[in-house]
Amino acid sequence: MGVAAQGWLLELLTFVEAARLELLLFAGFWFLLGALDELAIDAAWFWLLLTGRARTETLDGPTPIDLGGRIALFVPAWNEARVIGPMIRHTLAVWPHRDLRVYAGCYVNDPDTRAAMLAAGGDDPRLRVVVNEVPGPTTKGQCLNRLYHAMREDEARDGIRARAVLLHDAEDMVHPDALTSIDRALDDADFVQIPVRPEMQDRSPWVGNHYADEFTDAHAREMVVRDKLGAGLPAAGVGCAFARGALEQVAEWRGNGRDGDPFDPDAMTEDYELGMLIGRKGSWPGGKGGRFLRIRVADGSLVATRAYFPASLDAAVRQKSRWVQGIAFDGWDQLGWSLRPVELWMRLRDRRGPLIAVVLAAAYLLVVLTGLLWLADAMGWYPAGKLPTLVYWVLIVTTLAFAWRAAIRFVLVGREYGWADGLAAVLRIPVANVIAIIATRRAVFLYAATLFGKPARWDKTEHDLHPADQHAAGRSGSLQPSSRRPA
Incomplete structure (x- = not known):
């Protein structure tokens, strides 16, 4: 050299x-x-x-199927014809509760998803398919607001006010005991969140399965701490329920009156924002705050929402970039900060x-x-x-x-x-x-x-597998409802 x-x-x-x-x-x-x-x-x-x-509760005996009031389940969907059918069939089968109403939202320009919803629901009167007249995709928040107003139409017609609104996605598999457990918890809370349990995937051991690692850590440790310290609880967007009155309070806080929209139509993570607004006790006079619910049934399985998460690097990046934008950037803009030490700590973490x-x-x-x-x-x-x-x-x-x-x-x-x-x-x-x-x-x-003015858009993840189909085929173990009895 x-x-x-x-x-x-x-x-x-x-x-x-x-x-x-x-x-x-x-x-x-x-x-x-x-x-x-x-x-x-x-x-x-x-x-x-x-x-x-912080001990996990255990369901020792059979759970009743009578609810404390009508619970509306919102399932917004865009281009989900491959998974929405199994989701609706499984949900209606394992949740036989008379007071359950399922509002499945689709778009006027997505006939395949609508057809799959109708076929899955059959003649079950608890399902209502709501067609969004605005061509999709809009945002998840906008679609949820459309479902909210459809629920209010039914309330006015039936004269029965919903007790709470429960959120799930088209790819979710609900736990048989989740609805009754959430209903009980709503007696003392305005917002209830149960854990998310991603399904392990042989086809994607590195990318797809890392979601299980992160959700297990967060929902077994951090969410438990936040709950007990009285900090705001971020909603995961699935397996989370909001009291009807709390949604009205949020709509009023947004400045459009109690009959307005409770979900932010411009947010990338409208679920996180809603949980933080409702999930802290004392958010408004009489507010009961939130509760994170960890329960296991007699066989040791966790009462949680199961789903397959993105298996490819590109899809995982797109999904997580939406979470980062919504929580770190939009959350800062919409929610600001808090002078309460514990709340400030948790928002810094978020x-x-x-x-x-x-x-x-x-x-x-x-x-x-x-x-x-x-x-x-x-x-x-x-x-x-x-x-x-x-x-x-x-x-x-x-x-x-x-x-x-x-x-x-x-x-x-x-x-x-x-x-x-x-x-x-x-x-x-x-x-x-x-x-x-x-x-x-x-x-x-x-x-x-x-x-710079670019409108928000539902940058959603594509799904091609539903856990209910895999469990039915015997490829992911079994998930059976515990014995049920009327209350």
Whole structure:
């Protein structure tokens, strides 16, 4: 190597080492702060477990099928002809409750979905197919508002006011005991959320199954802590119910009167926003707040909503970018902040997604730069410099924190899905990180487009499998209703 080339290489590697140190300080600081944040959640969770306040309830006996009043189930759908049929058939079969009303929303330009809804409902009078006169796709919030007004039309005609509105998606498989459990919980809450339990997928062990890891962690640990601390509870958009009066309060808060629209038609995550508005006790005079409900039946299965999540990288990125845009950006615009310490803490956690993606990107770049410096040292081109003592300690602490997080995830996922899946959950952490980085980049551009006037649009995920079909075929175990009796 010539003298000029050696000088050029030396300058380049000197720059690389300086960049590595800056990235180490940046990523190390935020990783350390994030570790402390997660440890605080863990400490609260362990304390709740030790004191018995976070124990999962158990349904020991048969559950009644009489409800405390009419419950309207909203199922908005756009281009869901492949899965909406199994969803409606299964729901009507395992929820025989007389006071259930299913409002399935489709669009005037989506005849296939409408036909699938009608065929699945048969002659069951509890199903009403509502055709959105506005050509789709609009937004999920707009479609939900159309269902809300259809419900109000039925209330005026029948003289029966709904007790609550329950949300589900076209790809969901409901648990047989979920409706009765939610109905009971509504006696003391304005908003009830049950866990989401993504189905494991042999066809997508890395992308599709990482959803199970994240939902299991969040719905076994963080949501329990939020519930017990009295913080706002984010609605997942499925398996969540809102008291009828609370929806009227939200409509009034939006400034269009109690007879107006409770769902934000311009939001990407209207469910999250609605949960945060209703889910904190004292949101308005007389408001009862929210409740996160974890219940298991006698066989140990969790009362939760099951669904197949995106199996491809592209679909996962599109879905998660919608979540990042709606929660981190739109949530900031629509909900603002709170001076209440616990609430401020949780909103910071909700909106940290873009920052986490930047820090993760810096960490992966660090891996590349460190590899280059090690290679240069091994080749004798550039002596590896010694890092400051503080940086070494930060690396040690953050590495231990990562090991702790991996252990927690292993235990939670392993307990729910089996220990082999618990181990796989640890191995899938880098996959989830890469998806988060790409999704955040896309979310930034989508949000920027809305600032320049681009209208919101339902950037939905395509679904081709429904858990009810897979369970019926014996490919995913069984999910049978517990014995029922009238109340």
